[in-house]
Amino acid sequence: MLAPMSVLFQATEEARLCRYDELSHDVLHNRLSRATMLRLPSAEVAPRLARELTSAARRMREVASIEPAWALFRRVQIHRNNAHYRKSLEAWGH
Numbered sequence: 001m002l003a004p005m006s007v008l009f010q011a012t013e014e015a016r017l018c019r020y021d022e023l024s025h026d027v028l029h030n031r032l033s034r035a036t037m038l039r040l041p042s043a044e045v046a047p048r049l050a051r052e053l054t055s056a057a058r059r060m061r062e063v064a065s066i067e068p069a070w071a072l073f074r075r076v077q078i079h080r081n082n083a084h085y086r087k088s089l090e091a092w093g094h
Contacts, residue, residue: 025062029076029085034060035068 037057041050066072078086 025060026064027082028072029082029089030060030063031066032068032072032076033085033088034063035066038065039068 034057037053040053045053073089076082076085076089078089
């Protein structure tokens, strides 16, 4: 039995619809990374490392500046898309 043309068209239109998440660089783990990179140069680190950290943080213009607090590090939810941050966040936040 053949389906009416309107049903086929509707099914085709629905198949073209998809859901996706908007990607943003301005997320908590990036905010914490940037804030930490901006503060480390004032600690006793090698001058070259200090320059590299400052340069990297400045390239993160789309990430908002925050004041890092220990409680914020614990709020980051690690998942498969940001799992590579796990060790850094654990080191910075504990």
